[in-house]
Amino acid sequence: MTLSHFTSFARKAALAAAGAALLLGSGLNTPWLAPATASAPRAAPPVAAPALPTMRLLTQSQYANTIADVFGPDIVAKVRFAPVNRTDGLLAIGAARAGLTPGVLDPLDATARSMARQILDPGHRALFLPCRPQAANQRDDACARAFLSGVGRRLYRRAMTEAELSAAVEMAGRAVAPTGDFYSGLAFSLGGMLVSPQFLFITETATRSLGAGEGMVLDGYSKASRLSFLLWDSAPDEELMRAAESGKLESQAELRRQVVRMLASPKYERGLRAFFSDYLDLEAFDTLSKDGEIYPAFSLKVAQEAREQILRTVTDHLMARKGDYRDLFTTRHTFMSSDLGAIYKVPVNRGSQGWEPYTFAPDDPRGGLLTLVGFLAQNSHPGRSSPTRRGRALREILLCQKVPDPPPNVDFSGFEEPSARLMPARQRLAAHSTVPTCRGCHALTDPMGLALENFDGAGQWRKTEHGMTIDASGSLSQVKFDDAVDLGRTVRDEPALRSCIVERLYGYSTGRSATAGDGPFLEYLVSDLDRRGYRFDDMLTSIILSKSFFAIASAGKVPVVASNSGKDGNSHADQN
Amino acid sequence: MLIKTERPSRRQVLRGVLNGAAVAVSLPLLNAFLDGNGTAMAETGKPLPMRFGTWFWGLGVDDNVFVPKTTGAGFDLPKQLEALAEVRQHVNLFTNFNIFNDGRPNLCHYSGWVALRCGSAPSTRQSKPGQSLDCAISDRIGSGSRFSTLNLAATGRPRDSLSFRDADSMNPAEISALELYQKVFGADFVNPNSASFTPDPKVMVRKSVLSSITEQSKALEQTLGAADRARLDQYYTSVRELENRLAMQLERPPAAPNCKVPGKAPADMPIGLDVERVAARHKAMVDLLVMALSCNQTKVFNVLYSDSGSSLTRNGQEKTHHGYTHEEAMDSALGYQPNASWFVGRAMESWAYLIKAMAETPEGDGSLLDHSLLYAHSDCNLAKTHSIAGIPMFTAGKLNGRVKTGLHIDGKAEAGTRLGYTLQRLFDVPLASWGTQSMETARELGEILV
Known part of the structure; x- marks a missing residue:
């Protein structure tokens, strides 16, 4: 019996767990999780092959959760997303390849406008606006800027560029004349942001790692998004955004602190x-x-x-x-x-x-x-x-x-049955x-x-x-x-159950299919979890705190990676 | 060259004014052949639009009770075609056309329809080697109506769409009559026959917002690899369709004398795959589709009656349509599987319903169907063996006099792509040939061309 598409990783992991290759994981500890109490020498965990940054289409639940987190439960994102292809067992991987045809965009556009109107209606606007316009029937660019920059930062999961913000403010201002209402102008501009690719696609960007000779990694904002969509199925909250902006997420200790905080949050259940x-x-x-x-x-x-x-x-x-x-x-x-x-x-x-x-x-x-x-x-x-x-x-x-x-x-003749004799x-x-x-x-x-x-x-x-x-x-x-x-x-007790959950969780976390280059790292994870048990927090933490999680292929291998100031999510130059 | 058409190389621009600003909407101008034969709308003198639609049913047919004994005009209607009695004069039936896999596996209930939609057999279930032909036709004729395409699934399942730009870019299906109504005849609908027309200034604002979004997202491109840049381009194309739709709302729509706007939203229907329920869902959606076509809301549509491995059920019976095709014995006296065949007959009833609904809708000097060309097919021939030789196909409608109807064409075991190629050429899709390897063809089916 052969399983023709059984991945080499899963096969190896199954063998390992069956005792054929126990040496793979035996005796290894997890230095990024447990206190260094073991006396035996420990090998460093293998690092997965770096991959390209991803551009993932938001899922329906990520969209709804983000709206709820940014605007509160009163604002309802009632929309049915078009299906994406299940790829290597996961919609999350399909979302990193999914195209956005007119039929996909239509309901998103309608929902964006409907939500923007709700957010800026008389019953809700005071909750979200940090200012009051000088006159409700005139443009007020300062107030529009204050609102749109704050909301845009959460929706785009990074600070808006000056060009983006100026355009959004201008749009809101120009819409005041035909509508006669400052808030309607804001709603038009916000509606546009809610249907923009900056919001609808989780677009990752890379930066050079601060560690010497460690290649490229996701930039702070991209790290925050990858973390947040994995653990909370939603955009980063204010605290995680600040950690990304300040560069603190570069520190393993801060990353660990954020993971612990996020796992303790009620939002974690949504991620699960x-x-x-x-x-x-x-x-x-x-x-x-x-x-x-x-x-x-x-x-x-x-x-x-x-x-x-x-x-x-x-x-x-x-x-x-x-x-x-x-x-x-x-x-x-x-x-x-x-x-x-x-x-x-x-x-x-x-x-x-x-x-x-x-x-x-x-x-x-x-x-x-x-x-x-x-x-x-x-x-x-x-x-x-x-x-x-x-x-x-x-x-x-x-x-x-x-x-x-x-x-x-x-030949189906062997399966035929007269309907009278089931x-x-x-x-x-x-x-x-x-x-x-x-x-x-x-x-x-x-x-x-x-x-x-x-x-x-x-x-x-x-x-x-x-x-x-x-x-x-x-x-x-x-x-x-x-x-x-x-x-x-x-x-x-089936070994493949363990390798499978690890492979799928890794694919879900990164938005891509596991490759042969990921094998050693995944095998390591399986052997480590075999020893410690498959508690979900541990599985997630092992993946997130590994060097593999944020690693990005170097500039020489891929056309995408670029430098990042850490403050400006759009300051990336194409090195293609 | 068998196709007697003149390609729509010119464009008519309708101009209007909103708040002093000129607004332009491009409409394709039909060729001189049509104008010269009086097939323009009497009320406006403007040419009639061409429409293209596809219709799909799963699990094929039984040749013994499907293939007429005679070819050409006046073909007989064996048992599985009986439902077409009233519409036979509007259809062409194509039998004995094949799908060639060229060494690729015959992926059950997949290879056949993918090959007929995009010209090549797929290598895996994830593969779609090209875009579906409705996209190519929509690119030629879709502008000038609100929706480049409308996709409907009578199964009520959003994944049941056979329209795609590539393997990862599906055109999703509308799954209920209610949602279809809201999409087409909801708040943004402008009645072409309304006595008054007042452009909503907010529409111009919405259009500006979309333009601004596109402009501001250009910076994103700089950070992306080629594949993701292509996805972003596709996003822009979708935004442009939205912008075009808004541009149309700023203009008094061309009169559509036969446009009958549905008075109220249809009732929501429960999910489920029972044949009766699917037929009811199909009917409700087709009724709206016909109105949408009459009211110039779209020129291209795709209707899926049942999925390719048809999961349809018959109330109280354990087996699905698919189950019957494999587990029901061939009745030696009848020469077919009676229960499985019953499902095919029901599918043909719904196909006939669509044809009849379009044929009974007046338009210009004829009917909506006269100005349309529909293409129907299944995923296989005999489902029991997953045969993709002899995959059944139909067309319906004369496409403004360009296509003969009422014929049964024997494909003589040639590639089924010949029909898809002919259809695309009829809509002036610029193709030197279509399909790959054994499925490649540059030969129209002259038998059906006027």
């Missing part, structure tokens, strides 16, 4: 949710529907709550309980809403609009992320379960393994293991997916399918299991 929404492909829930006759209890509300249940379970486990990532696949702790209770067939206070903590009993057939309705229903057909889809999701999403496309010319999935899919063109790939998916067959296409428990008792045994990497909970335990 954003990562897992991307990693687990939760976008699909926006349009997840089931056949109403076959699964009458599965409504749109249930679909949305199934997604929320996954996110609550993840954030509770990783944040509140400080749990190990791997234990998400065995945890019995989750949350229930009343609508979900109908699917799980557990008593939930029917009148409750909220969520209640819920713990599956030790003998409950459910336990772990794979047995939540969200995972089960998302990876099923509208009218029935799908062991293949579930197995494929497990391989591709959670283990970062590529299941090859099906060949086009399969078969249980195991029988139906038996041909997968006998038809040679099917066997290779379905061996990767079906044995895991069949272990979840006690849950139907809506994620509801069942003992039988079409009158026959379900056999939920299966295997993964030659480890056999009897049921879904057992599958969760097996996945929990």
